[in-house]
Every structure is written in C-alpha cells, then in structure tokens.
Amino acid sequence: MNAKTQTFLWVAQRASAAVLGICVLVHLATMVYAVRGGLSAAEILGRTRGSVAWLVFYSLFVLAIAVHVPIGLRAVLGEWLGWRGAAREWGLILFAALLGWMGMRAVLGVFL
Amino acid sequence: MMQVKVWRGKADGAFQEFEVQRHASQTVLDVVTYIQRALDPTLAYRFACRVGMCGSCAMTVNGVARWTCRTHVDKVVKNDQMEIAPLRNLPVIRDLVTDMREFFDKWAKAKGQFSGALTKNEDFQKVKPDSPARVAVDAGIECIGCAVCYSSCDVVSWNPEYLGPAALNRAWTLVKDERDTHSMDRLRAVAGDAGCHSCHTHMSCTERCPKQISPTAAIAGLKREVSLALFRKTL
Numbered sequence A: 001m002n003a004k005t006q007t008f009l010w011v012a013q014r015a016s017a018a019v020l021g022i023c024v025l026v027h028l029a030t031m032v033y034a035v036r037g038g039l040s041a042a043e044i045l046g047r048t049r050g051s052v053a054w055l056v057f058y059s060l061f062v063l064a065i066a067v068h069v070p071i072g073l074r075a076v077l078g079e080w081l082g083w084r085g086a087a088r089e090w091g092l093i094l095f096a097a098l099l100g101w102m103g104m105r106a107v108l109g110v111f112l
Numbered sequence B: 001m002m003q004v005k006v007w008r009g010k011a012d013g014a015f016q017e018f019e020v021q022r023h024a025s026q027t028v029l030d031v032v033t034y035i036q037r038a039l040d041p042t043l044a045y046r047f048a049c050r051v052g053m054c055g056s057c058a059m060t061v062n063g064v065a066r067w068t069c070r071t072h073v074d075k076v077v078k079n080d081q082m083e084i085a086p087l088r089n090l091p092v093i094r095d096l097v098t099d100m101r102e103f104f105d106k107w108a109k110a111k112g113q114f115s116g117a118l119t120k121n122e123d124f125q126k127v128k129p130d131s132p133a134r135v136a137v138d139a140g141i142e143c144i145g146c147a148v149c150y151s152s153c154d155v156v157s158w159n160p161e162y163l164g165p166a167a168l169n170r171a172w173t174l175v176k177d178e179r180d181t182h183s184m185d186r187l188r189a190v191a192g193d194a195g196c197h198s199c200h201t202h203m204s205c206t207e208r209c210p211k212q213i214s215p216t217a218a219i220a221g222l223k224r225e226v227s228l229a230l231f232r233k234t235l
Helices: A003-034 A043-050 A052-081 A086-112 B027-038 B102-110 B132-140 B149-153 B154-159 B163-173 B182-190 B204-208 B214-230
Strands: B002-008 B014-020 B058-062 B063-067 B081-085 B091-094
Touching: A003 A043, A003 B214, A043 A052, A043 A086, A052 A086, A052 B154, A086 B214, B002 B027, B014 B027, B027 B058, B027 B081, B058 B149, B058 B214, B063 B149, B063 B204, B102 B163, B132 B163, B132 B214, B149 B163, B149 B204, B163 B182, B163 B214, B204 B214
Parallel strands: B002 B081
Antiparallel strands: B002 B014, B058 B063, B058 B081
16 A cells, blocks of 8 residues: 555545534434433433434445545554554555444434 | 663663752753763764754653753752653664654655745745644644653554654645645545544543643544545545
C-alpha cells in the first residue's frame, strides 16, 4: 500500500470520527429521551419502522463504523502484533464488510 | 557518595555498579567521565562539546532520555542512586554508545536536505523574519540531533520504519522554508505509516526535548499539509 493510500485512510478515519461523534450524541440523546416513560420493543419499532430519516441516520452511523474501526484496528495490529502486509489489509477489508453487513442487517431489521 | 549503575556491554549486557563522590553543580556527563578516567578506562561513551550544542552525549538516566552534559546530578539522583543506560530505540554498540546511523538515515529518508533554486552568483533570497512560515521554521530549527526525542518515542519502538520526531521536525522546517524547492517530494516522503500519520500525539518527544522544541506540533503541521496536498491532488 503506498503512502498516498495510507494518507487517504488517515483522512477517512478522522472524517468518520467526526461523523461518529455526531451520531453517538444523537443516538444517546434519543435513548435518554425515549426511555423516559419506560422502554418497549413496540415503542422502538413504532419510531423506526418506515422512517426514512432514521434509516438514513443509522445507515450513516453504520457506514462510519465500517470505515473507522478497521482503520484503527489496522494500526493496532501493526503496532502491537507486528502484523503488516497484504494479508492484514485483506483481512480488514473483510472485517469492514462484516461490520457493514451486520450493521445494515440491524438497521433494516428495525426499518422494514 | 552515590551509587551509579552503568550499562556495560551490548543489548544483552548488564549494569555495573560504581561509587562516585557527589560535587556541587556536577553533571551526569561529569559522573560518566569520572568513572571512565578514574575507575574503569574500558567504559565507552560519546561526548564532544560539553555545553549542549553538539547532541552527542544523550543517554538514558534513571529511565529518561536526557542530554547528560546539561543535566545536573541534583536534578535526577534518587536516594543517592542513579542508573545510566544507552538511548532506547537504537542499537547498542557498546556500553553507553549507540549506533546513530538509523536515526540520521531517517533524516535523509524524510528529505531533510535543503535544496534551493538560487546559485552562489545570485543575491540572497529575502525571507521576512516575522512571516508566519519563518516563525514556524524558527520554532523547530534549533534541533541539535541528540536523538532524545527518538529514544523517547513509543511509535518508534512499535514501528521500526517510523521516521521519528527529529526527522519529521526537520522535514517540517524545510516544508515551511520559502526558499526550498522540493516541498512536495518531502510531503510524499513523510506521508503514511512510516511518516507523520503514525504519530499518536503522546508528546513524549515534546516533553523530553532538551531544546524545548515541539516535534508534535511539527508533525501536526505535516499532517495538515499532506492532507491538503491529497485534496488538491498534488500528493
């Protein structure tokens, strides 16, 4: 992987961190607000089912996670375990895909 | 009197204990010199100027990298005991002497050489002393190449390819040098995993630099410039 791609990954991680910062705040604020009168699955589904706004919000949340986590993990694997090279990059691409798939499965689960 | 443990041998060596008389205004380098001249002439160590200019005498004193010629014993001794070891993150040649090649090779890899456009037949290029670029250069230009920052950097110990704080600081002073013509090559050289983007901003380099330089600030500047170059598609 060349230095340009590595720089791109660095920028992508910072940008996704900024998105995550906002997403986590909105998510937590919604949770605090939503559990005031008790928490039930029906209430959550009532809010999210068919709501395009929540679909877009949580899809963005999942995308930011799928970008942010593998890039951070890449540094951890390199620096702590000395694992570098193509096998690590492919492993992390698969991990990013797994995060995205699991995340979107959950998002669609409460939207549809 | 104080007990001084000094590293002997290569990486797999061991500490040897010496008893040394305390004196007023005694430096750590004075202690090492006394041991070599009076107690054990086989002790290897490196020094030159003795006044904090040359960057030769850095060692690890009680676990912290320091310039020994300007470090008073009073400041670092604990319960009349002191431990002196070679710098971390560099191969040990013998006793307190490390092989600095890797450290300076990385300056070259970071394109730490100035390359201007003018020849000696032309007039000097004027640089305004109070221009923002020159002020940024001033903040990092007094580096003496002692490798205290390099020895204190955890990222260097985790990633042997990492250029390190001193080389990146040098690159930054040249990136901000209005006369230099190779800034883009330099930004390419310092980008990515081996360069500025691996810095964790622990700031050990900034805390330990004997010249009060902040390589962390220089590295942050490089991250900014490299990112801008990426967006401008000039990287």
